[in-house]
Amino acid sequence: MLRILLTACLALLPVTQASAADNVTQFTLDNGLQAVVIEDHRAPVVVHMLWYRAGAADEPPGQSGIAHFLEHLMFKATETLDSGEFSRIVEANGGSDNAFTSWDYTGYFQRVAADRLGLMMQMEADRMRNLRFAEEEVSTERSVILEERAQRTDSSPSALFNEQMRAALYLNHPYRVPIIGWRHEMETLDRDAVLAFYNRHYAPDNAILIVAGDVAPDEVRTLAEEHYGPLEASGIAPRSRPAEPPHNADRRVHFEDPRVPNPYVMRSYLAPERDPGDQRQAAALTLLSNILGGSEATAVLPRTLQVDEERALYASASYNGTNLDDTVFSLFNVPVPGVPLEEAEADLDRVIADFLEEGIDPEQFARIKFQWQAEMIYMQDDVGDLARMYGAALTSGLTVEDVQDWPEVIASITAEEVMQAARQIFNETPSVTGYLTAPDL
Amino acid sequence: MFRALLVALALLAALPARAQVDIEEVTSPGGITAWLVEDHSVPFVALDILFEGGTSLDPEEARGATYLMTGLLEEGAADMDNAEFAARSESLAAYFGFDANRDSINVTARMLTETRDEAVDLLRAALVEPTFEPRAIERVRAQVLSIIDSNADDPGEIASSTFYARAFGNHPYGTDEEGTTEGVNALTRDDILAAHRGALARDRVHVGVAGDITAEELGPLLDRLFGDLPETGTPLPGDAPYGLEGGVTVVDYPTPQSTAFFGHRGLERDDPDFFAAYVMNQILGGGGFRSRLMEEVRVNRGLTYGISTFLVLFDHGPMMLGQFSSSNDLVADAVEVLRAEWADMAENGVTAEELEAAQTYLTGAYPLRFTGNDRIAGILASMQIGDMPITYINTRNENVRAVTQEDIARVAARLLDPDGLHVVVVGQPEGVD
Structure with a gap:
């Protein structure tokens, strides 16, 4: 039950919605708190989530990691609850709780019996404004996040490599900074800094409430008004971050680490994200990543490089369109032992060039479209997933309507639109190409 | 890959007396038993199949055989090669998972109601008629070797693997499920065929089913899936003496x-x-x-x-x-x-x-x-x-x-x-x- 650092995991899941849009209702409190209710009455369970439109990309320069540090400290003492008591009460009620931080959001959730929803709201509203930040807790918890960085990042060559790749891709946008933070800055994070971040970003008009499960919308509204309603709006302005300049040059990254078992090459491009009312390009890129890398046996890259030519252990593509600002489209190739990375890179170039020449296999395109329809059914099985999908979308600047339109937008994309998106990415966008290798001995 | 079956997971299994979950025991015409929780609110069904035994069935000279065999089940079956198998499951939007751990092989499936019959046929082909083509064997062998390599560079894997090796020595528990580089390189197609015959047997299958299906529909489905598997499998290994001091x-x-x-x-x-x-x-x-x-x-x-x-x-x-x-x-x-x-x-x-x-x-x-x-x-x-x-x-x-x-x-x-x-x-x- 450790705090989760949410990185690109969401990106890999097809993001879609419950087909029954009438399960989903929304309202906004007078203080600006936006709320979404997703009904599922199959089990007496509710997922209560509070998302803040504040993540690692909203941190002041020099304070990397502070959004995630605050997420940890949110489990410490408030005016009325002792340190750790929040989780103790959740547990005592049979529930589980956790939190996660990404570049665009920080989220807190509990999964409990449906009749405990009011208690969860009461405690979540309390820690939105009443955290105490005891000095000694701040310093102990700073060791914990440094240990977390050691465990998740410093121990993993591919995590360190990803960090370098991102920093090279984004020239100006704060997406270049890792969510966990750069170690030298994490070491300096103190009470004043984290308190300032908290006061600035944690307010009802900067939050989104998602309640999913065995609840009725009216009941949720009544409880939300009771617990969240009294909180004062902060009048925070919409987010505006430094934007990327045009990328005019290809860049290269070579990261060496003796712990690398299988060297690989990765190429990343800056790519457009889903925008409110304008999701076609992102939908085309989503389908493009499915076509190139979605299935290990039939997608273009693994089919060619892993199966037919047996030159790769793993080849794939990735894209996550649910982002506030410009996102990333990436290609990967982990060659079989003996194939140098220069050749692995040339293999990627060749497969993409052939794809641009030959276009999309219509049968594959039909299968992928059908899988998207099926995903709409499968996804209804887990209200936690649905809640997470709405939360990620709404904190990335999208609306409930955008989320509900998304499957139709996907379904309506033509092969030609996908190819156009492919040409734009692969022919017109400068990229960052990275090698991860072990040093020669 | 797949780790120990933790108590924390096994014991998830329970509800208060007034649970909203009703389990029905279904026995097929052919005599195969499954436990079913019917729920028709979302039009798909989930199957979870456990074959008792797992990688601990591997003989000493063929450690890793069960793991490699399990990885090959969806890599070619009946008249399909791996790409045809995958294309078929994608066209049905059916999802299958195949895992091997020390005590069991776990097969999971999600099938839409509208494509269920075809999906069952496809899963049956993977369980009963895998082809184990030499090319597929070499491809999956390379993947397993790469997993072994990455585990050798993962401190968490090194730690658990060292612990089990020292605790259990020559018992199959003492070896990682994947086997060793040397052992996996030495596995033959015959080892894999033997592992398949020995592990996927009717006398050791346990089936959980939940979702949009009735008991009447489930019975024939069970016979279709498992009816052509051998009646009995390889005998289970004996106790694993624990040999590690403080x-x-x-x-x-x-x-x-x-x-x-x-x-x-x-x-x-x-x-x-x-x-x-x-x-x-x-x-x-x-x-x-x-x-x-x-x-x-x-x-x-x-x-x-x-x-x-x-x-x-x-x-x-x-x-x-x-x-x-x-x-x-x-x-x-x-x-x-x-x-x-x-x-x-x-x-x-x-x-x-x-x-x-x-x-x-x-x-x-x-x-x-x-x-x-x-x-x-x-x-x-x-x-x-x-x-x-x-x-x-x-x-x-x-x-x-x-x-x-x-x-x-x-x-x-x-x-x-x-x-x-x-x-x-x-x-x-x-x-x-």
């Missing part, structure tokens, strides 16, 4: 943070003190921030990001295990705190408040487990392979509530052995030897 093993590995994997013998699920041990583990190092070890090692001292313990119910050698990571300069302190907590609980048991909090949590969390067809199907299959009665769900919370401080003191004194605790540390720890 102490510390350091595996030198260049990393700023050490990873520790620790433990000693555990107890069986049918032990009279099993529930007491289960509640005790929850208090000592079970999930959440409230465990003693989390409190002492993480919260009060900042020595780790996370530490946990678990009862591992290996069929032939149960254990009480745990893990954490700490910077090289902190790991010695963390080990010291760990041993002190181990000794304290062995000697003094738990407080009434701790016991009550753990019981409240465990019994309250219980009904929350039963959401989602996949999870329910998984729970049903785990219950069966664990020999739990179909009524287990109705009594589980009572069993947890019945545990007393005296029960925990007794089982803690018997089970927790601070001197027998062996800690494998992978890294370059300071002040540990």
Whole structure:
């Protein structure tokens, strides 16, 4: 039950919605708190989530990691609850709780019996404004996040490599900074800094409430008004971050680490994200990543490089369109032992060039479209997933309507639109190409 | 890949007496049994299939055969090669998973109601008629070798693998499920065929089903899926003698943070003190921030990001295990705190408040487990392979509530052995030897 650092995991899941849009209702409190209710009455369970439109990309320069540090400290003492008591009460009620931080959001959730929803709201509203930040807790918890960085990042060559790749891709946008933070800055994070971040970003008009499960919308509204309603709006302005300049040059990254078992090459491009009312390009890129890398046996890259030519252990593509600002489209190739990375890179170039020449296999395109329809059914099985999908979308600047339109937008994309998106990415966008290798001995 | 079957998972299986989940036992015309939870609100069905045995069936000269065989099931079956098989499952939007662990092979499936019959035929082909084509074998062999390579560079994997090797020696439990580089390279197609014949048999299959299907529809489906499998499989291995003394093993590995994997013998699920041990583990190092070890090692001292313990119910050698990571300069302190907590609980048991909090949590969390067809199907299959009665769900919370401080003191004194605790540390720890 450790705090989760949410990185690109969401990106890999097809993001879609419950087909029954009438399960989903929304309202906004007078203080600006936006709320979404997703009904599922199959089990007496509710997922209560509070998302803040504040993540690692909203941190002041020099304070990397502070959004995630605050997420940890949110489990410490408030005016009325002792340190750790929040989780103790959740547990005592049979529930589980956790939190996660990404570049665009920080989220807190509990999964409990449906009749405990009011208690969860009461405690979540309390820690939105009443955290105490005891000095000694701040310093102990700073060791914990440094240990977390050691465990998740410093121990993993591919995590360190990803960090370098991102920093090279984004020239100006704060997406270049890792969510966990750069170690030298994490070491300096103190009470004043984290308190300032908290006061600035944690307010009802900067939050989104998602309640999913065995609840009725009216009941949720009544409880939300009771617990969240009294909180004062902060009048925070919409987010505006430094934007990327045009990328005019290809860049290269070579990261060496003796712990690398299988060297690989990765190429990343800056790519457009889903925008409110304008999701076609992102939908085309989503389908493009499915076509190139979605299935290990039939997608273009693994089919060619892993199966037919047996030159790769793993080849794939990735894209996550649910982002506030410009996102990333990436290609990967982990060659079989003996194939140098220069050749692995040339293999990627060749497969993409052939794809641009030959276009999309219509049968594959039909299968992928059908899988998207099926995903709409499968996804209804887990209200936690649905809640997470709405939360990620709404904190990335999208609306409930955008989320509900998304499957139709996907379904309506033509092969030609996908190819156009492919040409734009692969022919017109400068990229960052990275090698991860072990040093020669 | 797939790790031990943890008690924490197996015991997810339970509901209060007035559960909203009704389990029905379905026996097919051909005599195959499955447990079913019907729910028609979302038009798909989830299947969870466990074949008892798993990688512990591997003979000494063919370790890794079961793992490689399992990885090949969807790589070509009947008249389909792997790409045709994948294209077929994609066109049906059916999802299959094939995993092998020490005690079982786990096959999972999600099938839309509208394409279910075709999806069942496809899954049957994978189970009954895999082709094990030489090219597919070489491809999957390369993938397994690459997994073995990455595990050899993963401190957590090195730690657990070292622990199991030292604890179980030549018993199959002593070898990673994947086998070794040398062993996997030596596996022949005949080894794989033998592993298939020996592992996927009707006398050791356990099936959990949840979702949009009726008992009448399920019976024939079971016969279609499993009817053509052999009646009996390879005999299960004997008990795994645990041969590890207390102490510390350091595996030198260049990393700023050490990873520790620790433990000693555990107890069986049918032990009279099993529930007491289960509640005790929850208090000592079970999930959440409230465990003693989390409190002492993480919260009060900042020595780790996370530490946990678990009862591992290996069929032939149960254990009480745990893990954490700490910077090289902190790991010695963390080990010291760990041993002190181990000794304290062995000697003094738990407080009434701790016991009550753990019981409240465990019994309250219980009904929350039963959401989602996949999870329910998984729970049903785990219950069966664990020999739990179909009524287990109705009594589980009572069993947890019945545990007393005296029960925990007794089982803690018997089970927790601070001197027998062996800690494998992978890294370059300071002040540990």
